[in-house]
Amino acid sequence: MGKTMNEKLTFKEYINSKECLRKAAQNVPERTARYTISKYCKIAIGESKKNKEYINLKPKQQVEVDWLYESMDKPTVISIRFSGVDGIKEGEEFNILWGHNRLEKWLENNTRETF
Numbered sequence: 090m091g092k093t094m095n096e097k098l099t100f101k102e103y104i105n106s107k108e109c110l111r112k113a114a115q116n117v118p119e120r121t122a123r124y125t126i127s128k129y130c131k132i133a134i135g136e137s138k139k140n141k142e143y144i145n146l147k148p149k150q151q152v153e154v155d156w157l158y159e160s161m162d163k164p165t166v167i168s169i170r171f172s173g174v175d176g177i178k179e180g181e182e183f184n185i186l187w188g189h190n191r192l193e194k195w196l197e198n199n200t201r202e203t204f
Contacts, residue, residue: 111161118158119167124200126150132195134169134183141186150174152200154192163189 098106126146135141146152155167166189168182185192196202 120156120158120164122154122156123203124152124154124196125203126152126199127201128199130195130199132169133186135186136184138186144171144174144177146171146174146199151203152196154196165189166192 126148129145129147131143131145132152133141133143151172153170153172155169156164157167158164166185166187169185170180170182171177172179187195
């Protein structure tokens with residue numbers, strides 16, 4: 090049976106549990122994360138740097154990001170959607186020009202994840 094919170098795992102049990110978590114995560118490599126904008130900001134979207142546009146965002150608006158976890162450390166953005174933003178249809182998907190690191194920093198500074 091499983092250990093309680095006060096009992097310590099042996100090193101072998103720790104490695105086995107970590108491996109089980111990795112296998113479970115690999116079986117579900119896609120994840121949709123929802124974020125609430127926490128301050129006035131903007132984000133660049135588009136197919137290329139030449140065709141990019143900026144979307145101005147306000148607090149309480151929503152952003153949904155579809156992540157693909159081919160690598161557990163560096164997920165890839167599949168698409169991004171906005172809700173409550175004027176001029177954008179609910180559920181319309183956009184490509185984002187930024188890489189994983191830049192988007193994560195932007196999300197950390199301008200949003201909070203909602204569950």
